[in-house]
Amino acid sequence: AKTAGRNTVRFFDPAMQAILLVRMLLESNLRLALSQNQFQLYYQVQVNADGKFLGAEALIRWWHPDRGFISPAEFIPLAEETGLIIPIGQWVLETACAQLKQWEKSAATANLSLAVNVSAKQFQLTSFVETLSEIVARHQINPALLKIELTESAILDNIDATTEKMRELKKLGIAFSMDDFGTGYSSLAYLQRLPLNQLKIDQSFVRDLSHDENDATIVRAIIALGINLGLNVIAEGVETSAQRAFLIKHSCTAFQGYLFSKPLPMEEFMSLLEQEHSA
Numbered sequence: 653a654k655t656a657g658r659n660t661v662r663f664f665d666p667a668m669q670a671i672l673l674v675r676m677l678l679e680s681n682l683r684l685a686l687s688q689n690q691f692q693l694y695y696q697v698q699v700n701a702d703g704k705f706l707g708a709e710a711l712i713r714w715w716h717p718d719r720g721f722i723s724p725a726e727f728i729p730l731a732e733e734t735g736l737i738i739p740i741g742q743w744v745l746e747t748a749c750a751q752l753k754q755w756e757k758s759a760a761t762a763n764l765s766l767a768v769n770v771s772a773k774q775f776q777l778t779s780f781v782e783t784l785s786e787i788v789a790r791h792q793i794n795p796a797l798l799k800i801e802l803t804e805s806a807i808l809d810n811i812d813a814t815t816e817k818m819r820e821l822k823k824l825g826i827a828f829s830m831d832d833f834g835t836g837y838s839s840l841a842y843l844q845r846l847p848l849n850q851l852k853i854d855q856s857f858v859r860d861l862s863h864d865e866n867d868a869t870i871v872r873a874i875i876a877l878g879i880n881l882g883l884n885v886i887a888e889g890v891e892t893s894a895q896r897a898f899l900i901k902h903s904c905t906a907f908q909g910y911l912f913s914k915p916l917p918m919e920e921f922m923s924l925l926e927q928e929h930s931a
């Protein structure tokens with residue numbers, strides 16, 4: 653190994669080697685996860701200022717047989733790098749639409765919207781519009797109840813093609829929310845042109861709202877911007893009533909966070925809704 657030259661030496665760094673092995677193992681496990689039904693969608697409620705339920709965001713969970721719960725923050729980036737996000741994202745859309753169809757059948761859940769996270773790589777497939785239209789048609793769901801969450805970087809990456817796709821899907825009635833808003837490189841010029849329905853304030857700005865003057869200023873500015881652009885604004889990561897009060901005071905109209913509920917497996921989410929409906 654010593655004669656192999658300087659550039660190869662780093663491959664024999666045991667720490668690096670361990671990291672690479674863990675990654676490879678995770679990747680091969682991820683390949684099996686879909687066929688072995690290890691994914692699940694959890695649902696986190698979204699509410700208005702009166703606490704009325706507006707809908708939910710679908711969040712993926714991976715239960716690995718040996719490792720237990722693996723956070724999407726850990727495996728989604730790997731899935732994006734390896735292209736596995738395509739079949740995983742497809743599964744998410746299928747499962748979310750099947751769930752939406754179920755909700756239509758019960759008075760407690762009939763008008764709730766469902767927000768689904770779609771990765772840049774998945775959205776940028778030429779076939780995405782066709783794929784999603786086909787899923788919506790096959791499940792016979794009301795497309796107005798489906799909302800796609802895209803990050804700023806997903807949109808900016810390929811703005812012309814992305815805008816065109818968003819327009820086509822919006823014609824079908826599907827809504828769009830810009831996820832993690834404020835963390836990327838938004839510019840007013842494109843924000844005005846995008847067919848968005850909603851801005852979602854990232855939880856990193858909501859977290860320290862009560863004691864970080866910068867965060868408070870950013871949040872106020874995002875809400876004002878959204879209102880001026882005619883968009884609905886939702887805040888994520890709302891954990892305290894002080895955060896909620898600040899957001900309401902500055903005219904934010906939708907909220908999501910542990911203050912209302914954690915993301916829940918389908919059955920628990922349904923009982924939360926039925927409880928609320930009968931209350």
Ligand code: C2E
Nearest residue numbers: 711712724725728744769770771889890891909910911915
């Ligand atoms: P995100 O889209 O920004 O989702 C919000 C994250 O904040 C979720 O983490 C949610 O569980 C968490 N959260 C909700 N309320 C609170 C709160 O009050 N306090 C705090 N501290 N956290 C809260 P999660 O479920 O671990 O997901 C992490 C990220 O993984 C998501 O961030 C999203 O980018 C990605 N992700 C999750 N599900 C999917 C999916 O189905 N497809 C894709 N492409 N990405 C997904």
Ligand code: CA
Nearest residue numbers: 709769801831
């Ligand atoms: Ca999201």
Ligand code: CA
Nearest residue numbers: 832854855888
């Ligand atoms: Ca976020």
Ligand code: CA
Nearest residue numbers: 856860864867
């Ligand atoms: Ca901060």
